[in-house]
Amino acid sequence: MATIENIEMNAPRNRLVGGMPKIGIRPTIDGRLGGVRESLEGQTMGLAKTVAEFLSRNLRHANGLPVECVIADTIGGVAEAARTAEKFAREGVGVSLTVTPCWCYGSETMDMDPHVPKAVWGFNGTERPGAVYLAAVLAGHNQKGLPAFSIYGRDVQDAGDGSIPPDVQEKLLQFAKAGLAVARMRGKSYLSLGGVSMGIAGSIVDQAFFESTLGMRVEAVDMSEFVRRIDEGIYDPEEFSRALAWAKENCREGRDHNPPEKQRSREQKDRDWEFVVKTTMIARDLMVGNPRLGELGYGEEALGHNAIAAGFQGQRQWTDHFPNGDFMEAMLNSSFDWNGIRQPYIVATENDCLNGVAMLFGHLLTGAAQIFADVRTYWSPAAVKRVTGHTLSGLAENGIIHLINSGAATLDATGQMTKEGQPAMKPFWEITPEDVAKSLSVTDWYPASVEYFRGGGFSSGFLTRGSMPATMSRINLVKGLGPVLQLVEGHTVDLPEDVYNALNERTDPTWPTHWFVPNLTGSGPFRDVYSVMANWGANHGAVSYGHIGADLIALAAILRIPVSMHNVPQERIFRPSAWAAFGAMDPQGADFRACANFGPLYGEY
Numbered sequence: 001m002a003t004i005e006n007i008e009m010n011a012p013r014n015r016l017v018g019g020m021p022k023i024g025i026r027p028t029i030d031g032r033l034g035g036v037r038e039s040l041e042g043q044t045m046g047l048a049k050t051v052a053e054f055l056s057r058n059l060r061h062a063n064g065l066p067v068e069c070v071i072a073d074t075i076g077g078v079a080e081a082a083r084t085a086e087k088f089a090r091e092g093v094g095v096s097l098t099v100t101p102c103w104c105y106g107s108e109t110m111d112m113d114p115h116v117p118k119a120v121w122g123f124n125g126t127e128r129p130g131a132v133y134l135a136a137v138l139a140g141h142n143q144k145g146l147p148a149f150s151i152y153g154r155d156v157q158d159a160g161d162g163s164i165p166p167d168v169q170e171k172l173l174q175f176a177k178a179g180l181a182v183a184r185m186r187g188k189s190y191l192s193l194g195g196v197s198m199g200i201a202g203s204i205v206d207q208a209f210f211e212s213t214l215g216m217r218v219e220a221v222d223m224s225e226f227v228r229r230i231d232e233g234i235y236d237p238e239e240f241s242r243a244l245a246w247a248k249e250n251c252r253e254g255r256d257h258n259p260p261e262k263q264r265s266r267e268q269k270d271r272d273w274e275f276v277v278k279t280t281m282i283a284r285d286l287m288v289g290n291p292r293l294g295e296l297g298y299g300e301e302a303l304g305h306n307a308i309a310a311g312f313q314g315q316r317q318w319t320d321h322f323p324n325g326d327f328m329e330a331m332l333n334s335s336f337d338w339n340g341i342r343q344p345y346i347v348a349t350e351n352d353c354l355n356g357v358a359m360l361f362g363h364l365l366t367g368a369a370q371i372f373a374d375v376r377t378y379w380s381p382a383a384v385k386r387v388t389g390h391t392l393s394g395l396a397e398n399g400i401i402h403l404i405n406s407g408a409a410t411l412d413a414t415g416q417m418t419k420e421g422q423p424a425m426k427p428f429w430e431i432t433p434e435d436v437a438k439s440l441s442v443t444d445w446y447p448a449s450v451e452y453f454r455g456g457g458f459s460s461g462f463l464t465r466g467s468m469p470a471t472m473s474r475i476n477l478v479k480g481l482g483p484v485l486q487l488v489e490g491h492t493v494d495l496p497e498d499v500y501n502a503l504n505e506r507t508d509p510t511w512p513t514h515w516f517v518p519n520l521t522g523s524g525p526f527r528d529v530y531s532v533m534a535n536w537g538a539n540h541g542a543v544s545y546g547h548i549g550a551d552l553i554a555l556a557a558i559l560r561i562p563v564s565m566h567n568v569p570q571e572r573i574f575r576p577s578a579w580a581a582f583g584a585m586d587p588q589g590a591d592f593r594a595c596a597n598f599g600p601l602y603g604e605y
Helices: 036-058 078-091 130-143 166-185 207-214 224-231 237-250 266-288 291-295 326-333 353-366 381-388 433-441 497-504 529-535 549-559 577-582 587-598
Strands: 022-027 069-071 093-100 118-122 149-151 189-193 217-221 307-312 347-349 371-379 400-404 417-419 422-424 444-447 458-461 469-478 482-492 513-518 540-545 563-565
Touching: 022 036, 022 078, 022 166, 036 069, 036 093, 036 166, 069 078, 078 093, 093 130, 093 166, 118 130, 118 166, 130 149, 130 577, 149 166, 166 353, 166 549, 189 266, 189 353, 207 217, 207 482, 224 266, 237 266, 266 307, 266 326, 266 458, 307 353, 326 347, 326 458, 347 353, 353 469, 353 540, 353 549, 371 529, 381 497, 400 529, 417 433, 469 513, 469 549, 482 549, 497 513, 513 529, 549 563, 549 587, 577 587
Parallel strands: 022 069, 022 093, 093 118, 118 149, 189 217, 189 307, 307 347, 482 563
Antiparallel strands: 371 400, 371 540, 400 513, 417 422, 444 458, 469 482, 469 540, 482 513
């Protein structure tokens, strides 16, 4: 097992420019003075405080910082709504949640900011018609083109009941997580390190999509910037020495699978290690800056590009000459490095920005690292039987999908971390030094296959443990339609070692492998495992720990991205109330029609 000495948990911090978005709680009230409003002030404000305490206790940002709530004064009319809007702008509120136990004046009290995700909880009680206000204000939201999520408890509560029912809790968390993810992306950058990799459409970075749909900007840096910074020493030399020593101690070099005549010398491999460690530091510095560079006299380079996500082109102009980016991408995407346990970065292989966006969605919703993988091969039960003699069983009985990519996947994906004794991928604030040691201990760093990577480098190799719930997702851009999201919930699975070896040796054995099985519904693209593979929209997929499909669907609805393919049960799906008006009997078609009608959140695409 790898030795991790003195590794520490880095304190949660905001490494990007701009404050963390807060949740604004808007307690609305019947504005009639002279007895009505006065009788409701305590109950209404109590409801707001209960919700704020619940959300603050149960949510964290992906960087580990606590989620803060800002409670407005009670809102009985338009003047108080305006004061609330002013307060929320001043306090950095990015998500709006209106709560009330009573009737209020809908269009006078509603939130009119078109860019802030919105929800309304109308208390289900018979003493006062909070649910009537909910219906009325949602009609106002829909009529004015400001979609809002409707939160309405299934069971009637007594007026003095200050608890939040479980079904309401679920909707509050689902909306808040999706809304905070949207707010966190706004104003941040996607950093394109290079250009288009080998004609992959996902690495054709569409700036209009980022600006109109995500509220982000795109920054572009030529890959030659890495060469400049290496040649001119624009990195922290002390950190480099420490990082290289850490890599030599903890990153076990695997067997060289290249033919003897094509293998790089020991001297070349040692230089490659130095090179890939430097590129890792440089990519991070390009994304978020590094104050240490300012101390060294590189003030401009110290600033970075305020990138919440990035992608590295690599192939082929880079990798035909320089060591590949696999170590860089794997370590940045992991929740730890030589500086300790910390929030993972989001870095897309081959600059596939659309897969990078799906990774970003998953990370912001869960706080955990994300897997970048090729959706490489569907293995039918018959094909596995023919090649290995093994009969697939259990979750794998209907076939498996081999997810594999050059060794750039997060090391969190080994599954060596555990939750309640089961393999897991955890937010960094839950990770222990033992988790790090186990993840490193099962990872080999193989000298890169020179058929793919003529410039050398190292690719991580490991096998993801089975039994992990997982969700694979992907954004695709379609001419005339725009962005669409597809997702599939399923599980990672284990295979007998001899079966794994037989299948893995048929492709590049130096890369990480994840055996994935989707949850089948018996219809459409989920009628069988083959159909899932056949309907996937690109060669890449982003894999997140857990079944987060419902959260992704809520997030997509806020951004007006229709979902073309999912296997999430209908009872878990939560979208703004307006979606029902576009065809309540046809939820998937309604999603497409609603997204087209309201258009991108931040403007025309």
